[in-house]
Amino acid sequence: MTRDVGITVALMVALLGVAVWAEAADEPFTITLATKIAILALAGVGLNIALGIGGLISLGHAAFFGIGGYAMGILASHAQTFTPILSAPFVISGTNSMPVIWLVAAVASALAALAIGALSLRTTGAYFIMITLAFGQMFYYFAISWPAYGGEDGLSIYVRNGFPGLNTLVPLHFFGIAFGALALALIFAGRLAASPFGLALDAARQSEARVRAVGLDPYRLRLLAFTMSGAITGFAGALFADLNRFVSPTMFSWQTSGEIMIFVILGGVGRLGGPLAGAGLFILLEHWLGGVSDHWLIYVGAILLGTVLFAPGGVIGTLTGRRHG
Amino acid sequence: MGKALLTVKGVSVRFGALQAVDAVSLDLYAGEIHALIGPNGAGKSTLIKLIAGDLVPDAGTVFFLSEDLTHSPTPVRARAGLARTFQISELAMEARVFDNAVLGALGAQGGAFNPVVRASTRKELTARARAALDRVGLSRSAGRRTADLSHGERRQLEVAVALTLAPRAFLMDEPMAGLGADGTSRMTALLSDLRSEAPILLVEHDMDVVFRLADRISVLDYGRLIASGTPGDIRADPAVRAAYLGDGG
Numbered sequence: 001m002t003r004d005v006g007i008t009v010a011l012m013v014a015l016l017g018v019a020v021w022a023e024a025a026d027e028p029f030t031i032t033l034a035t036k037i038a039i040l041a042l043a044g045v046g047l048n049i050a051l052g053i054g055g056l057i058s059l060g061h062a063a064f065f066g067i068g069g070y071a072m073g074i075l076a077s078h079a080q081t082f083t084p085i086l087s088a089p090f091v092i093s094g095t096n097s098m099p100v101i102w103l104v105a106a107v108a109s110a111l112a113a114l115a116i117g118a119l120s121l122r123t124t125g126a127y128f129i130m131i132t133l134a135f136g137q138m139f140y141y142f143a144i145s146w147p148a149y150g151g152e153d154g155l156s157i158y159v160r161n162g163f164p165g166l167n168t169l170v171p172l173h174f175f176g177i178a179f180g181a182l183a184l185a186l187i188f189a190g191r192l193a194a195s196p197f198g199l200a201l202d203a204a205r206q207s208e209a210r211v212r213a214v215g216l217d218p219y220r221l222r223l224l225a226f227t228m229s230g231a232i233t234g235f236a237g238a239l240f241a242d243l244n245r246f247v248s249p250t251m252f253s254w255q256t257s258g259e260i261m262i263f264v265i266l267g268g269v270g271r272l273g274g275p276l277a278g279a280g281l282f283i284l285l286e287h288w289l290g291g292v293s294d295h296w297l298i299y300v301g302a303i304l305l306g307t308v309l310f311a312p313g314g315v316i317g318t319l320t321g322r323r324h325g
Numbered sequence: 326m327g328k329a330l331l332t333v334k335g336v337s338v339r340f341g342a343l344q345a346v347d348a349v350s351l352d353l354y355a356g357e358i359h360a361l362i363g364p365n366g367a368g369k370s371t372l373i374k375l376i377a378g379d380l381v382p383d384a385g386t387v388f389f390l391s392e393d394l395t396h397s398p399t400p401v402r403a404r405a406g407l408a409r410t411f412q413i414s415e416l417a418m419e420a421r422v423f424d425n426a427v428l429g430a431l432g433a434q435g436g437a438f439n440p441v442v443r444a445s446t447r448k449e450l451t452a453r454a455r456a457a458l459d460r461v462g463l464s465r466s467a468g469r470r471t472a473d474l475s476h477g478e479r480r481q482l483e484v485a486v487a488l489t490l491a492p493r494a495f496l497m498d499e500p501m502a503g504l505g506a507d508g509t510s511r512m513t514a515l516l517s518d519l520r521s522e523a524p525i526l527l528v529e530h531d532m533d534v535v536f537r538l539a540d541r542i543s544v545l546d547y548g549r550l551i552a553s554g555t556p557g558d559i560r561a562d563p564a565v566r567a568a569y570l571g572d573g574g
Binding site for chain 1: 377378379398399400401403404408409411415416417418419420424425427428429431432433439440442443444445447450470486489490
């Protein structure tokens with residue numbers, strides 16, 4: 001077990017411990033906070049595949065987060081009003097089953113990532129950042145001008161969607177779902193990094209010429225990574241919408257893309273536990289500093305600046321040292 | 326000599342006003358080291374890039390194993406068996422030495438798209454990587470970070486990665502560049518040994534090495550091929566002496 005994996009396991013145990021303690025101490029708000037950390041970390045795990053291993057600086061991951069959110073919002077709103085989404089030529093009705101919503105969210109986000117990636121991965125550097133940003137903003141303005149699903153005001157879902165065998169309205173149960181999703185995503189991301197695919201993707205980040213010279217196509221590697229990355233972030237979006245029982249165009253905004261990126265950078269780009277450490281730190285700062293000042297993001301900005309300048313490996317990098325060996 | 330594995334016919338490429346390579350033709354036969362020499366800026370590296378697929382020629386053709394690869398992208402040429410080492414090392418510097426070798430083995434297998442199987446458990450990959458590192462004398466450095474290797478070791482690793490592709494021919498762009506006397510003699514021995522497995526098209530500035538190793542030599546000057554033949558022929562060629570070797574050549 002590498003130190004990165006060890007720290008990730010420790011962080012997961014800590015997160016679980018906080019939730020269990022909060023249950024015992026009857027602090028449901030703390031459980032919700034832990035759930036939020038797990039879900040945002042999951043979004044970061046998605047981005048970290050593209051950004052950390054692939055070196056793809058995507059400022060458009062809010063598009064996938066939002067697609068996941070709206071997948072939940074659309075399916076659940078039709079289920080709560082008993083109106084079909086589509087009645088001809090065949091009937092598609094809404095649902096309040098979480099597994100179905102997740103599947104739709106992940107597939108829709110993956111398809112969007114495939115399409116966005118296919119176009120944007122033909123560019124590099126600043127152009128790639130700008131094109132992904134532009135796609136994210138396209139979804140944002142589309143959502144604002146979509147009155148059927150709340151437009152600018154967003155869409156409220158009155159009852160949290162269901163999961164077989166659990167009462168999702170019990171904070172600890174919903175935390176369990178988010179925690180389980182994060183654990184699975186971390187296992188997947190860890191396996192991916194050690195797989196031939198991860199090796200090739202990581203090498204393409206470091207030397208595209210070398211990867212091409214051994215007969216592999218960096219574009220295809222990156223497109224697959226971007227698609228998987230989008231699917232995971234979309235899955236997180238569906239959970240986030242269920243946490244708040246609310247979706248709005250804000251999920252698509254470039255600030256959301258920026259926040260997901262901040263989780264990854266604070267925690268450690270390309271480190272397995274990076275998104276978890278980053279999301280945890282961010283939410284705790286929001287919680288503590290938000291009580292002190294409305295301008296708490298100034299402090300986050302200062303910490304981010306400090307991280308980039310003095311600890312480019314983020315929290316995990318500071319604890320483990322170099323990324324490989 | 327049999328049939329050439331690699332046949333370059335009349336290739337030209339122009340960068341703005343500069344005719345970098347001008348109607349160059351050459352062959353590479355099994356079992357030989359064919360050296361490409363010429364002054365700086367003569368077009369040697371450009372010609373390697375045209376053959377490897379980094380550049381597409383304005384005119385001419387590149388045939389490898391009877392297949393027209395003139396317009397094929399680099400990965401297709403690599404999968405066809407054309408392995409290449411770079412003038413300036415192109416390696417995954419943050420990765421372990423072993424991982425760079427595994428990367429080559431992956432390319433040879435034509436697939437890197439399984440995201441959940443650990444690379445280290447794929448025996449066919451690791452065995453091939455280990456054999457290649459062994460061959461160039463780097464097996465004891467397998468676990469080291471590539472960026473920590475000396476310059477000479479990086480040159481060896483470049484050759485090892487090329488070897489993992491189980492190539493049908495090598496394109497080597499100055500594999501001795503920057504090596505000390507020891508490194509150069511080790512690399513010379515290695516290349517001499519490799520030619521029986523796959524022929525080498527070798528760009529090299531060190532004339533001692535070239536005349537010791539090469540079975541044939543082609544000389545480029547201002548993008549044109551001014552001479553081609555055995556080391557003896559080249560040494561005696563008046564045009565080559567004037568352009569490059571100097572009277573003492």
